[in-house]
Amino acid sequence: MLYINGEWRKARSGKEAEVRNPATGERIGRVAWCGKQETEEAIQSADTAFQKWKRVPAGKRSAYLLKAASIMKEKAEELAETITTEMGKPISEARREIQTATGYLEWFAEEAKRVYGDTVPASQNDKQLMVLKEPVGVTAAITPWNFPMSMVTRKIAPAIAAGCTVVLKPAPVTPLSAIRVFECLHEAGLPKGVANLVIGPAEEIGPVLTKSPVVRKLTFTGSTAVGKKLIRDSADTVKKVSMELGGHAPFIVFADADLERAVQGAIDAKFVNNGQTCICVNRIYVEEKVADEFGRMLAAKASALKIGNGLNEDTELGPLIHHFAFEKVQAHVRDAIEKNGVILCGGKPYKAEGLEGFFYEPTVIHHANEEMKIATEETFGPVVPIFSFQDEQEVIEKANRTRYGLAAYCYTNDLGRGLRMMNELEYGIVGINDAAPVTVQGPFGGYKESGIGREGGKSGILEYLEEKYVSIRMM
Numbered sequence: 001m002l003y004i005n006g007e008w009r010k011a012r013s014g015k016e017a018e019v020r021n022p023a024t025g026e027r028i029g030r031v032a033w034c035g036k037q038e039t040e041e042a043i044q045s046a047d048t049a050f051q052k053w054k055r056v057p058a059g060k061r062s063a064y065l066l067k068a069a070s071i072m073k074e075k076a077e078e079l080a081e082t083i084t085t086e087m088g089k090p091i092s093e094a095r096r097e098i099q100t101a102t103g104y105l106e107w108f109a110e111e112a113k114r115v116y117g118d119t120v121p122a123s124q125n126d127k128q129l130m131v132l133k134e135p136v137g138v139t140a141a142i143t144p145w146n147f148p149m150s151m152v153t154r155k156i157a158p159a160i161a162a163g164c165t166v167v168l169k170p171a172p173v174t175p176l177s178a179i180r181v182f183e184c185l186h187e188a189g190l191p192k193g194v195a196n197l198v199i200g201p202a203e204e205i206g207p208v209l210t211k212s213p214v215v216r217k218l219t220f221t222g223s224t225a226v227g228k229k230l231i232r233d234s235a236d237t238v239k240k241v242s243m244e245l246g247g248h249a250p251f252i253v254f255a256d257a258d259l260e261r262a263v264q265g266a267i268d269a270k271f272v273n274n275g276q277t278c279i280c281v282n283r284i285y286v287e288e289k290v291a292d293e294f295g296r297m298l299a300a301k302a303s304a305l306k307i308g309n310g311l312n313e314d315t316e317l318g319p320l321i322h323h324f325a326f327e328k329v330q331a332h333v334r335d336a337i338e339k340n341g342v343i344l345c346g347g348k349p350y351k352a353e354g355l356e357g358f359f360y361e362p363t364v365i366h367h368a369n370e371e372m373k374i375a376t377e378e379t380f381g382p383v384v385p386i387f388s389f390q391d392e393q394e395v396i397e398k399a400n401r402t403r404y405g406l407a408a409y410c411y412t413n414d415l416g417r418g419l420r421m422m423n424e425l426e427y428g429i430v431g432i433n434d435a436a437p438v439t440v441q442g443p444f445g446g447y448k449e450s451g452i453g454r455e456g457g458k459s460g461i462l463e464y465l466e467e468k469y470v471s472i473r474m475m
């Protein structure tokens, strides 16, 4: 169903689309599949609601978000099952996603109350200078399938907290998760029109959102290619944009590191969500003298990961989302083998009875080189190459030699080196001896072509605010 102006609706054309479980291929639902007209109606509803919503006191806006968070928590198990059946991640990871999703609602409920302005010292005694913060206005949000609930709240919560209204378009493969989040917002009594949900083809809905002069802000998470197109399409109406795009994360291990911890870190940061996150490790760099040992240890742990239907409690790796993802993974592995990579484990699809989805074995490729596709392209799957290096300066240059700049990881027990790496890595997120740096109170976003703006943290809400500078002459 679509959610426009506080009502659950079908598409005007009556069209529907099927949603399938990527682990089994089974149909798990049907959703309304709308187009241009409903998107225009959603924008209209958000525009009308904005005139009232921007005047609602911050404390009240905050209360709606807290209510929605508490409703989501009550339904946590059912919501986690929706995520797993719709996009395949293990149920344990889906439960963690619910915590993050509600975490964003709660974080921004708090931040809503702390949108401070400034007073500015004037250069004349008869003037009073101030800076006010005001909501940007109607916001279009486009979300991906890999975190189908937490990406929705990471955008909707700061928008609502700031006093904006929203039209959200989720990824076509994960509309049910978005619907579940909107059910919670509806149950929390959010006034009509403040949050609207449209589901349908990106090529049809996207241009309506980007070309509309009423939409003042576009927030997007997805591939760099689509992000660039959306920035171009938003240029004519000069929208404020935030873009959370692709990444190509280096994971650097110095010989002085605790290798056990580094290996576990690499497992966590590579195979979470089956390698389908923008901060997943893409290149492991290990200091040469420990590279073979690290490779053996990593392959032993990776090959022990349990593959299966995410609904089984012991599953650690689910399916890939669709056949494009599966083909890309296979192409990267084939290419690496042709270019003299050595497969330490995996390297082929995984087959088992009852699993009709696209499963692939966790794969570690040793002796990787920069000619390989995997060295520069985002794989988005359970495959990781190991490169070796001799010294710090060399690895800094190699790690930074990419057009991406989202997340980077470094393992070392030398404090000075850790601090030097922190300063030298050209990435928006750096984990030093930490494979799981992301948290709601930290700013998430990338350098270079990995994006514009930050989500979460104290900067997250600023993306939805304008500054109004006021000069008052008192005499």
Ligand code: ADP
Pocket (backbone or CB within 6 Å): 142, 143, 144, 145, 169, 170, 171, 172, 202, 203, 205, 206, 207, 221, 222, 223, 224, 226, 227, 229, 230
């Ligand atoms: P992924 O490769 O992770 O699927 P995409 O960038 O293709 O990433 O998709 C992320 C989101 O962007 C999805 O909601 C998708 O439907 C949407 N999207 C893709 N192409 C367009 C487009 N041309 N205009 C607007 N949204 C788009």
